[in-house]
Amino acid sequence: MTDNVDIIPHQDAIIRLENVSKRFGDLIVLDDVSMSFERGRTTAIIGPSGTGKSVLLKHLVGLLQPDSGHVWIGDVDMAVANEKLKYATRRRFGMLFQDGALFDSMSAGDNVAFPLLHHTTMSAEERRAKAEEKLALVELKGLYDRPTPALSGGQRKRVGLARAIIMEPEIVLFDEPNSGLDPLTSDTIDELIGKMKAALGITFIVITHDIVSAEAIADRVGMLWKGKLVAYQETSKFVHSTDPVVKRFLERNLGHRW
Amino acid sequence: MNTLLTLGQFGIFAGRVVRSSFTHKLPVARTIEEAYRIGVRSLPILLVISFFVGTNLALQGYVAFRPMGAQQMLGMFVGLAGVRELAPIMVAAMVSAKAGTEMASQIAVMRIREQIDALEVMAVDPYVYLVTPRFLGIVLVLPALTIISIATLIGSAWLVTVYQLGEPGGPFLALVWNTTSGTDLMVAGIKGGLFGSFICAVSCFCGFTSPPGPAGVGRATNAAVVISAVCCAILNYFVSEVAYG
Numbered sequence: 001m002t003d004n005v006d007i008i009p010h011q012d013a014i015i016r017l018e019n020v021s022k023r024f025g026d027l028i029v030l031d032d033v034s035m036s037f038e039r040g041r042t043t044a045i046i047g048p049s050g051t052g053k054s055v056l057l058k059h060l061v062g063l064l065q066p067d068s069g070h071v072w073i074g075d076v077d078m079a080v081a082n083e084k085l086k087y088a089t090r091r092r093f094g095m096l097f098q099d100g101a102l103f104d105s106m107s108a109g110d111n112v113a114f115p116l117l118h119h120t121t122m123s124a125e126e127r128r129a130k131a132e133e134k135l136a137l138v139e140l141k142g143l144y145d146r147p148t149p150a151l152s153g154g155q156r157k158r159v160g161l162a163r164a165i166i167m168e169p170e171i172v173l174f175d176e177p178n179s180g181l182d183p184l185t186s187d188t189i190d191e192l193i194g195k196m197k198a199a200l201g202i203t204f205i206v207i208t209h210d211i212v213s214a215e216a217i218a219d220r221v222g223m224l225w226k227g228k229l230v231a232y233q234e235t236s237k238f239v240h241s242t243d244p245v246v247k248r249f250l251e252r253n254l255g256h257r258w
Numbered sequence: 259m260n261t262l263l264t265l266g267q268f269g270i271f272a273g274r275v276v277r278s279s280f281t282h283k284l285p286v287a288r289t290i291e292e293a294y295r296i297g298v299r300s301l302p303i304l305l306v307i308s309f310f311v312g313t314n315l316a317l318q319g320y321v322a323f324r325p326m327g328a329q330q331m332l333g334m335f336v337g338l339a340g341v342r343e344l345a346p347i348m349v350a351a352m353v354s355a356k357a358g359t360e361m362a363s364q365i366a367v368m369r370i371r372e373q374i375d376a377l378e379v380m381a382v383d384p385y386v387y388l389v390t391p392r393f394l395g396i397v398l399v400l401p402a403l404t405i406i407s408i409a410t411l412i413g414s415a416w417l418v419t420v421y422q423l424g425e426p427g428g429p430f431l432a433l434v435w436n437t438t439s440g441t442d443l444m445v446a447g448i449k450g451g452l453f454g455s456f457i458c459a460v461s462c463f464c465g466f467t468s469p470p471g472p473a474g475v476g477r478a479t480n481a482a483v484v485i486s487a488v489c490c491a492i493l494n495y496f497v498s499e500v501a502y503g
Binding site for chain 1: 371372373375376378379380381382383
């Protein structure tokens with residue numbers, strides 16, 4: 001643990017990682033990572049490509065198992081939980097995947113309503129109404145029947161976001177929400193995340209390599225470097241970090257300010 | 259070593275499918291959808307192939323039996339070869355090439371586009387959502403397709419026998435009828451169900467374990483059709499051995 005990694009009290013943490021390590025063959029992807037995510041706040045994890053950000057995210061929802069360590073979601077350790085408990089715990093999450101991970105055979109609205117079909121007894125009309133409400137929240141009102149392949153990159157992300165929040169989860173994960181988007185659309189996504197945070201009070205965890213976006217949306221920023229958590233601080237403190245790795249990353253990405 | 263590892267992975271995959279299928283509500287609507295997709299969409303091509311396999315069977319049988327003056331045995335030949343062996347394996351090969359490749363490629367694309375991960379995060383079991391309906395659909399439909407194929411094959415062989423080769427149709431049908439029994443149809447149906455379960459399990463497994471990227475989807479699809487066809491051919495021998503050996 002370095003001076004750049006702040007400790008979050010247990011009572012404020014909704015997710016805790018304890019000494020999580022993961023390797024794929026000879027490649028160490030996560031190396032003894034310990035950190036907590038605060039309830040109701042937005043945390044961004046940044047770092048260059050290939051430093052284990054997405055792998056970290058997949059550990060949170062049990063899509064990957066750590067080689068060692070614990071991933072606590074409340075009092076459930078996803079590292080050792082059985083499938084039934086994992087599925088039950090996953091219902092506390094929503095997740096926006098990099099490309100939206102939408103089903104092309106369905107309309108935009110049916111994608112959004114998909115979790116309702118599987119986890120509620122709502123009628124088709126009720127599901128549609130709720131999905132339309134969430135689509136309006138992500139500024140895609142009236143696009144319920146639009147075929148998914150006809151959506152633009154930004155629209156796919158927003159539909160994915162509407163789907164992620166439709167079950168009103170406690171925690172929403174974002175895997176590179178701005179990747180592949182132009183700067184203006186990126187800003188729109190950031191604004192949406194900010195708007196939803198204010199409206200819904202959800203815990204957001206955002207994986208990104210875009211420090212501008214992280215600064216705009218996050219209360220706290222962590223940085224992964226070669227599988228290690230090298231910094232984890234309040235955003236205002238993080239952007240003025242003196243850690244050489246963080247500084248180099250910031251200079252590269254926020255160069256115009258330096 | 260790699261083969262053993264893959265077999266182990268396949269065992270785990272099959273175990274998960276079976277366990278998930280028994281611990282979740284059966285997806286009836288999606289099973290019907292899949293049965294329709296596999297059955298009805300495969301039917302036209304199956305009818306065409308069965309028809310022409312029947313015509314060739316009659317022609318080749320005639321060529322083989324005529325020098326011995328035994329062309330009247332054509333019905334027996336068509337009955338034995340067509341009903342017992344050709345129709346089931348032909349349906350399996352066709353369904354493997356059409357529905358099996360579709361299953362493997364669809365699931366592989368879902369894997370690389372993170373849609374299977376998305377299902378898991380949405381707490382929807384991907385084995386139940388993606389595999390169970392396909393499995394039940396194919397197992398329900400393949401026996402029926404096999405019987406339809408048999409009927410088409412015999413019908414087209416009869417047409418060639420009567421209208422092209424000028425042999426009497428009545429004795430032909432009588433020999434088909436006398437040579438084959440209800441047991442033969444039942445064995446053909448069982449073969450269809452078994453082949454269907456293998457095609458589905460292998461194709462879905464190849465899709466789930468697809469290597470990344472478009473090349474990975476291609477490899478998964480290719481592996482699905484090759485392994486399914488080989489498995490069905492081997493299985494065909496053993497079922498025939500048990501039933502008729």
